[in-house]
Amino acid sequence: MSMYLKLMNKYRHAFICLSALLTLSVQASDDKSANPLKIHGFVAQGVIDVDGSNFVSNENKLSTELTEIGLNTSYQLSDDFRFAAQAVYLNGGNRYNEGLRVDYFLLDWDAYSSEQWQANLFVGRFKSPHWLHSSTRDIPFERPSIILPQGLYFDGFRDIAVGGDGAALKLTYNNDEFGEFDFNFSRGKSPINSEDAEVILSKFAQGSIKHELDSQISVYWRPVFSQWRFGLTLLDSEFNYTSASLDSYVNGEFEFQNYTINAIYEGEQWEFTSEFLQTRFLTKGFYAPQFYQDNLGQGGYFQARYKVDQTLTIIGRYEEFYADKDDKKGHKLEERSYGTVPNYFGFQNDAMLGFSYKFSNNLQINAEHHWMKGAARLNPIVLPNPQVNKEHWKVWAIQLMYWF
Amino acid sequence: MLFVMLIGSPVTHAIDVITNITADTASITTAQLRRIYSMRQVKWANGVPITVYVLSSNNIIHQKFCKETLRLFPYQLDRIWNKLTFSGMGIAPTPVKNMEELIKAVKSTTGAIGYIENINEVSDVNVLKIDE
Numbered sequence: 001m002s003m004y005l006k007l008m009n010k011y012r013h014a015f016i017c018l019s020a021l022l023t024l025s026v027q028a029s030d031d032k033s034a035n036p037l038k039i040h041g042f043v044a045q046g047v048i049d050v051d052g053s054n055f056v057s058n059e060n061k062l063s064t065e066l067t068e069i070g071l072n073t074s075y076q077l078s079d080d081f082r083f084a085a086q087a088v089y090l091n092g093g094n095r096y097n098e099g100l101r102v103d104y105f106l107l108d109w110d111a112y113s114s115e116q117w118q119a120n121l122f123v124g125r126f127k128s129p130h131w132l133h134s135s136t137r138d139i140p141f142e143r144p145s146i147i148l149p150q151g152l153y154f155d156g157f158r159d160i161a162v163g164g165d166g167a168a169l170k171l172t173y174n175n176d177e178f179g180e181f182d183f184n185f186s187r188g189k190s191p192i193n194s195e196d197a198e199v200i201l202s203k204f205a206q207g208s209i210k211h212e213l214d215s216q217i218s219v220y221w222r223p224v225f226s227q228w229r230f231g232l233t234l235l236d237s238e239f240n241y242t243s244a245s246l247d248s249y250v251n252g253e254f255e256f257q258n259y260t261i262n263a264i265y266e267g268e269q270w271e272f273t274s275e276f277l278q279t280r281f282l283t284k285g286f287y288a289p290q291f292y293q294d295n296l297g298q299g300g301y302f303q304a305r306y307k308v309d310q311t312l313t314i315i316g317r318y319e320e321f322y323a324d325k326d327d328k329k330g331h332k333l334e335e336r337s338y339g340t341v342p343n344y345f346g347f348q349n350d351a352m353l354g355f356s357y358k359f360s361n362n363l364q365i366n367a368e369h370h371w372m373k374g375a376a377r378l379n380p381i382v383l384p385n386p387q388v389n390k391e392h393w394k395v396w397a398i399q400l401m402y403w404f
Numbered sequence: 405m406l407f408v409m410l411i412g413s414p415v416t417h418a419i420d421v422i423t424n425i426t427a428d429t430a431s432i433t434t435a436q437l438r439r440i441y442s443m444r445q446v447k448w449a450n451g452v453p454i455t456v457y458v459l460s461s462n463n464i465i466h467q468k469f470c471k472e473t474l475r476l477f478p479y480q481l482d483r484i485w486n487k488l489t490f491s492g493m494g495i496a497p498t499p500v501k502n503m504e505e506l507i508k509a510v511k512s513t514t515g516a517i518g519y520i521e522n523i524n525e526v527s528d529v530n531v532l533k534i535d536e
Contacts, residue, residue, distance in 0.1 A: 040489050074495050079453050084492035104492040113447040115436060120493075127491045135491035142486045170493065172444050176435050180444065224435070225475055266480050307479070310462065361460055 036076035044068045044140035046366075046399025048093075053378055053393040054385065056093035065093035066399055068140050070103065082108040088138055094379050095155035097195040103127065103138070104163060118172045127163040129170060129184045130218035130233045132262050132275060137162065140401040144273070144303060144315060145354055146366050147395065150377035151299030151321025152260065152277050159196045160211055160239075164188025175224075182220040189213050192239075202380035206244035207251075214238065231262040241286055252286025269307045276300035281323075286382070298325040301350075311358045315368070319350045323376045330374075344391040345384040348374035362403050370395040419469045422507070422529040424516040426452055431533040438474050440517060442484050443494050452515040456497035457506050465503070469519045473534065 046066035050056050056063050072086035086103040090096065106124035113119075128134040136142040137153055147155075154161075166188020173181040189211040197209045214237035222229040235258040243250050257280040265272040279297040299321030306314045322328045323346050330346020354368025375389040421432065428450040439445040440454055447453050459466040461478045470478045485496035500506045507526050510518040520526055 038489075038495055042490070070490070072490065072492065074489075074492070076495075079447075079451075082495070086490070086492060106492055108493070110446065113445070115439075115445055115449060118444060118446065122493065127493070129491065129493060135493065136487055139486065139490045142483070142490060174435070174439050174444055176433070180439075225438075266477065268477055361462060 038074040039072070040404060041071040042069070042140065042401060042403035044399050044401035046146065046397055048146075048395065048397040051394045052390040053372070053375065054094055054388045055378060055393070055395060056095060058094070058388060063093055065091050065098075066146070066397060067091040068138055068401075070138065072103075080110045082110070084108060090138060092155060094199070096158040097193075097199050099195070101159075116174050118170075120170045122168040122170070123166075125163060125165050126168045126186065126188065128161065128186065128216065129168060130186070130216050130235070131260060132231065132264065132273065134161065135163075140366070140399060141362075141364050141403055144305065145317070145352060145368050146397045146399050147352075147368070147370060149275070149299075149301040149303075149317065149319040149321075149350065150348060151301065151319055151350075152275055154377050156200050156377070156379040156381060160190045160192060160237075162190075164190050164211075164214065166213070177224065179221060179223040179226065182218075184216075184218045186216045187213060199379050200381060201241070201249070202383040204248040204383065205241070206247040207242050207249065208244075209239055209241050212238040212240060227266050229264045229266075231260075233260045233262075234258070249286050250289050252291075253282075253284040254286070255282040256280070257282075271305040271307070273303040273305075274301065277321075278325075295324045296326070297321070297323045313356045315352070315354045315356070317350070317352045319352075321348045321374075321376060322346065330376075340386075341384045342386050342391070344374045345376055345386070345389075346374070348372065348376040348378075363401070365398065365400050367398040368396065419465065419473050419519050419521055420523045421473070421517065421519050421532045421534060422510055422523075422526065423518075423532060424510055424513055425528070425530055426514045427454075427517065427530060428452070429532065430530070431535055433535045434473065434475065437534070438476065441474055441481060441497070442476075443488060443496070446494075448515060455513045455516040457500055457509045457513075457516060457518040458497045459503070459506060460499055460501075465519070465521050468521075473519070 047062055047064055048056050048066045049062045051060050056065055068090055070086055070088040074082060074084040076082050085105040087100060088103045089100045091098045102125060104125050104127050106122045106126050109121045111119045111121050133143050133148055133153060137148060168186035171183040192209050192211055197205060216235045218231060218233040220229060220231040235256065237256045239254040241252040258277060260275055260277045262275040277299045281295045281297060283291065283293045285291055301317055301319035303317040308314060327333060327346055330343030333341055333346040334343040351371045352368055354366065356364055356366045358364045372393045373391060378389050421437065427448050429448060441456060461482050467478050470476050470481060488494035489496045500509055503520065506518045507520065510516040511528055523531055
């Protein structure tokens, strides 16, 4: 009985979310088409096995820590104003903090609308619209694989990269000669609690981390009637760490400046995607009062998907990421740490093969295998752990997902 | 022989685009239709909000409309709509179960747009001329 209660307590958020989702799914199916209220949701559960790293858990064994549940609503207040909100429950083991989150909670103002132009302003908590998968990274059936390329979509940064509290502007322009243009600008900051901080900074960091205001811009272009789409994104973000009175770390400051370019080709059977990232990661203090490190990291991936038919899709992807582009093999990192941090913490490469099978329009299973080399994107990144994280490690995962 | 082939083939119709009579337009370009179905244009020129109705993604008429009229693959539209729905940045078209429901919804909803395979089966809606 006590074990049952413990289980109930551990997964209470999941139970609450699932009950609400099932109840509302019945109501949603009865939705009248002209109804200003829309309700949607999803539930996904999988198993994941990691051999050679603490990517999901500290024990190398099969884990069920692959749960994603979400419920959202949209209510059209008038022709120009709409309210939207989504709550998600996520459990990814060490990948990010387990629990319930308010994913977005916003007011959407349709500021200007014409046949060519559309301008929307979103105020509140919004999801980042900038990268190819930033707004749908937790939506199991909408991302290409169970685990996204970690160089760009590092799970440890999920809660600080997924969106922010502030405002976002979306401007679209359609030109019959030159194609479709999207411009996004956002300014906001992420609320970071102590559990989120622990995922990135380790349990030895007793202080608090604060996300200062960040700015992001993205531009997308699809030529007229083209299967291709191209994008460019810029991010400037700053965090301050305030140490506690008894702390292994001192006050510090982290700055990220990310630049990405991406291209996607959407054919009838073949689909190709590529994203490249250059990231400037500046650290002042934190490890010691005079510590200063200014790294320029680089990463990118190439992904191909082949639709065998309307139900089966095969996916393959190769990704490389280097924490410091001038130290791609990590030897300087090892030297600087007097050999305590092995060179393979300076990079992380991932070769992946997988498939997805659609049983119906809203029921799907995804399965994939990753062959990893390197440990630059394993939490906590400030405290590399060579005892559990090997240079070569593997992950396989299967996840079943339903949405409405 | 030709006669045998003709009577042996299933009767197929072109896909026509229909709107509620409040939508103030008689013709539309393919590019504009793509904008409407990819939710990049959400209001008609007269300011009336557009309500988009669709059949399910695996419906053969929906697939024909996407590929032949919009020159898009159904999965591309699904992706756009899911992204809007689950990021809070917009709303997706309203799905209906069958063609009868779609026609009824277009007739009764201000600013609505939909598609139909056999135009002879419907009245009290605008049938748009599609320009390239």
